[in-house]
Amino acid sequence: MKLLADENMPFVQELFGDWAEIVTCPGREISPEQLRDVDVLLVRSITRVDETLLAEAERLSFVGTATIGCDHIDTELLARRGIVFASAPGCNKVAVGDYVLAALLRVAAHKGWSLKDKTLGVVGVGNTGAEVAERARALGMTVLLCDPPRALTDTTEFVDFEQALSADIVSFHVPLIRGGEHPTWHLLDQAAIAGLNTEQVLINACRGDVWDNQALLARQQGASPLTLVMDVWEHEPEVLAPLVPHALLATPHIAGYSLEGKARGTFALYRALCEQRQVSIHLTPEQLLPPSPIGAVHLKEAPDQALVARLVRLVYDIEQDDAAFRLALGQPGFFDHLRKQYPQRRELGSVQLSGMTGSGEALGFKV
Numbered sequence: 001m002k003l004l005a006d007e008n009m010p011f012v013q014e015l016f017g018d019w020a021e022i023v024t025c026p027g028r029e030i031s032p033e034q035l036r037d038v039d040v041l042l043v044r045s046i047t048r049v050d051e052t053l054l055a056e057a058e059r060l061s062f063v064g065t066a067t068i069g070c071d072h073i074d075t076e077l078l079a080r081r082g083i084v085f086a087s088a089p090g091c092n093k094v095a096v097g098d099y100v101l102a103a104l105l106r107v108a109a110h111k112g113w114s115l116k117d118k119t120l121g122v123v124g125v126g127n128t129g130a131e132v133a134e135r136a137r138a139l140g141m142t143v144l145l146c147d148p149p150r151a152l153t154d155t156t157e158f159v160d161f162e163q164a165l166s167a168d169i170v171s172f173h174v175p176l177i178r179g180g181e182h183p184t185w186h187l188l189d190q191a192a193i194a195g196l197n198t199e200q201v202l203i204n205a206c207r208g209d210v211w212d213n214q215a216l217l218a219r220q221q222g223a224s225p226l227t228l229v230m231d232v233w234e235h236e237p238e239v240l241a242p243l244v245p246h247a248l249l250a251t252p253h254i255a256g257y258s259l260e261g262k263a264r265g266t267f268a269l270y271r272a273l274c275e276q277r278q279v280s281i282h283l284t285p286e287q288l289l290p291p292s293p294i295g296a297v298h299l300k301e302a303p304d305q306a307l308v309a310r311l312v313r314l315v316y317d318i319e320q321d322d323a324a325f326r327l328a329l330g331q332p333g334f335f336d337h338l339r340k341q342y343p344q345r346r347e348l349g350s351v352q353l354s355g356m357t358g359s360g361e362a363l364g365f366k367v
């Protein structure tokens with residue numbers, strides 16, 4: 001069996017090495033010719049799997065993406081051609097929760113805000129949105145949930161998009177959907193942007209195309225700019241460079257880039273392929289991970305916002321990611337390079353808190 005994987009997918013050798021000939025390649029360079037004799041294709045979000053890519057892939061029987069988002073995959077084509085497809089729902093939701101928590105704390109420090117007096121609108125309340133909502137509640141924030149598709153069948157209390165946009169901070173966690181009843185392409189469009197007041201904060205850790213970046217730039221260049229946290233950008237790996245100085249935090253699509261999240265992503269594909277090939281599973285995602293570099297922290301007092309900020313920074317310093325982004329901006333290929341060279345990042349849950357732990361568990365720590 002020949003397996004072709006994106007070179008940025010960790011643990012491929014450990015999980016598939018025993019039963020496949022493995023070839024790796026940069027995700028943006030996978031070509032139709034390369035797929036001629038490939039049985040299994042494992043990609044990340046940067047490889048568009050479509051008619052053109054699969055034109056010569058006559059042996060292909062399995063495609064997996066080690067990501068939550070699937071907007072780069074023509075799933076109808078795969079179904080039509082009888083190719084088994086697997087993705088990794090939820091794999092990096094905890095990492096996105098860590099990222100947004102770190103962002104909220106940075107925003108609060110910047111604005112001198114006590115987060116327990118603030119509201120957070122969560123747009124898209126699936127795996128990542130729910131994770132973010134839980135962290136925000138643990139900080140004492142009032143959380144408004146907005147998820148029109150879920151609201152159709154779910155009894156949870158939801159608000160509409162307009163109400164979500166009235167929150168002090170609005171965090172977006174929707175899949176990129178271009179048509180249908182609930183499209184998300186440019187969900188934050190010029191009209192929505194115009195309705196916001198200058199005190200408000202927007203966070204995008206889902207897909208760049210969900211925000212109209214040009215309209216946002218126009219707003220930021222005017223008299224009443226917003227506070228922005230941007231992990232994702234329209235037209236990645238290109239970035240609308242003039243927008244970057246207008247963002248409080250700017251990062252290269254790494255919200256989900258914890259080591260645990262990546263391990264769970266590759267493992268989800270391993271599990272799916274084991275099922276397809278009727279091979280038994282002989283590992284767990286945890287077995288792939290090295291020990292946590294921090295281990296344990298004992299608290300002498302229940303953590304308030306300032307202590308939570310220090311604890312989070314100990315494990316994940318979002319400002320380092322932001323600084324690296326600004327330093328590299330404009331260099332050829334900087335976006336992909338930062339992602340490829342991304343330092344090993346562990347989740348808050350890799351740290352065991354003891355003592356006066358307060359809401360430590362809901363914030364993502366192990367208690």
Ligand SMILES: NC(=O)c1ccc[n+]([C@@H]2O[C@H](COP(=O)([O-])OP(=O)(O)OC[C@H]3O[C@@H](n4cnc5c(N)ncnc54)[C@H](O)[C@@H]3O)[C@@H](O)[C@H]2O)c1
Pocket residue numbers: 068069070089090092093096123124125126127128129130146147148149150173174175176177182183184187205206207231232253254255256257
């Ligand atoms: N930046 C990153 O590193 C990163 C990491 C993980 C996921 N993502 C992106 O975030 C997206 C969401 O991830 P998830 O795990 O929460 O997905 P999910 O499928 O679990 O949840 C998405 C939720 O969005 C809702 N939704 C759909 N259309 C909507 C609309 N128009 N308005 C409001 N809500 C709507 C759905 O009903 C669903 O509940 C992924 O599709 C992916 O594109 C980015």
Ligand SMILES: O=C(O)[C@H](O)[C@H](O)COP(=O)(O)O
Pocket residue numbers: 008043044045046066067068069070092253256257
């Ligand atoms: O959809 C996802 O899971 C994330 O956006 C994922 O972290 C993207 O990372 P990539 O596949 O681009 O390396």
